[in-house]
Amino acid sequence: MSERRIGVFICQCGGNISDYVDVEKVRTAVGDEPGVVVAKTAMFTCSDATQQEIVKDIQEQNLDGLVVASCSPKLHTFTFREVAKRAGLNPYEYTQVNIREQCSWTHTDDKAGATRKAIRLVRAGIARTKLTTPLQPTVVETVPKALIVGGGIAGLRAAIGMSDIGIAVFLVEKQPEVGGWVAGFGTMYPNAKDGRQLIAHLWGEVQKRPNITIFTNAEVVGKSGSFGNYQATIRINHRPAETIQVKVGSIIVATGFDTYHPAEGEFGYGMDGVVTLPEFKTMLDSSAGPLVYKGKTVRDIAYIYCVGSRQKAEVPDANQYCSRYCCNAAVHASLTVTAKGAKVHQYHLYRDMRTYGKYELLYKESRDEGSLFLKFAADAPPAVARDDQSGRLTVTVADQLTRGEALNIAVDLVVLITGMIPRSNEELVKTLKLPMGKDQFFNEIHPKLRPVETVVDGVYICGACQGPKNSAESVASALAAVTQSAGILKKGFAELEPLVAAVDPDQCAWCGKCQETCPYGAVEKVEVNGHNVASINEAVCKGCGGCVPFCPKEAIDLRGYTDAQVKAMIDGLLREIV
């Protein structure tokens, strides 16, 4: 191996590191490492002044590797990659070493131990950097058009957002009409907006924009190409069905949700007078005056919460998650009942009230208006039966708030507060290779840090297809997806991380194991010098490294995490400290 010229910069982080790690000792210990030509400490390596100093050192000392030992790579990997770039050093010859979150801050009780650990960590970073090679991101040109799947409130809002930024939109809706669930809603919370009017307004805006093309009765059935330049096949289900091809740079999935459908007999479902939340909402939205059910004015209502939500793992196809919007929706529905006049006794039988955020005010209002809230235990759910004599429905519940006393409540209507469930979209999942979580909703990369991106580059998710959301939250995530997507499409090109799998064709004897194990279809069989070997499509590979352990010839390495690099890091971490 040729002698490397590596610069190491150790951050004091204004005391966050240097109070617990003797940074001078670290500098001395790593300054003598073979290949290290610069070793410095700095008060703040991320400050402009130190960045300039690093650039200067890279250029003057002709450095071919950079190590910064500071905070978590989450915070500054890109900062220092940019520093390297500015100095003319390949950004992938840079390694960030975490001596703050994973060292100084967690060993505030042991300065000597923290210092020794920091030396080990920096040595490992140097060892890794020694084995780096210059890498170039895969640059792909992007088509300034987007495909939006789903024409509910999220999809429509996303289409308008994209259009306004100057990106053409193809919107594909499975149903004959756009609008989704919200198009069927009357008054919604928290602003008392009418769902039908909201959708009509959005639809009006869509029609004003000539760069939005809508396909109804249509589905996405094919996707080829890669990020920035996808070719999507849309099947339009006319008589006869036809398929068309569109070229798009990104895809936003906003396919929404379904609602939980109770089994026959579940909390009395199937009996006259036992309805689900969506059924109840329809009744409410279509009645002008006081609520009437089958010709009779409704006087007493029982709401049973958490139907089809937070189920025990033993239940077949259990929905273990909290559906999160339903407490608000139920409380809001009860206020709508009150607003329609006529005195109605309303009993809310809940497990836990989760009217989070400002919706807590709805909960208070509902109590103020006279709704009664009774808490049942998860293992003692309410029972619904019909009283033979009176013919009325009876709900039996043990109220936890009054010492578990069993109460029988006679009502005209039982409303089962059913949660959102993931919509079955098998074909779309297969076509777009959408990752799904344990609960079968679509999975983002990170719920907080990267909430609308999926691991499939250029494919974004928003709205209730990624988990229960109300309409305001759906719209917010739709706009986030627009921003993420448009940021790249407007630039005209995208750079993909080159930290992907790489095959050594001399080692590979093509057994096909790596191809079988890759869910993204990134491995191709190619011929090199008359031999079949594996080859990685770098625009498709996600860089998970999942194929690496499967290779019997050890012919695959994940760039940035190669076999040699990991072993060198292990050695670096173990060397004696003198």
Place this chain on the structure above:
Amino acid sequence: MIAPVQEGQGFGPKILAFSTNNISDPGIDLAGSSHMHYSPSVVVISVPCTSGIKPGWVRYAIERGFDGVFIAADGDECALLSDCSVRTSHIVAEAQELLKEGGYEPQRLKMAAICSVCAEPFTNYMREFSASLAKLGPARKG
């Protein structure tokens, strides 16, 4: 209060934790930013997904001087591979076989799911794992 494990003061097991960039690293970082303590003889190597860990790396680490290897897996949170846990548990089984072949106790390798907010679970795992490795003694005898 647990006394810190000091190198040179009795046996403080050296633990290598493999962790992931997206999920378990933030969990381990959170332990640090919450100033939760574990032994400084725990060090972390980050990878994109634990499914990419070669069983040979585990044996290599033990042979070279670590006393235990901990795999902080993503569990169900892994956004890269939906069957990440299954794959990683195969890697663990294979690595434990390699350890046995080399004359090392398979208990020197432990895997657990560490989520992005699993600061306390990670700290507890490190404490428990250190204790169980201390009972086993150093990996490199003599």
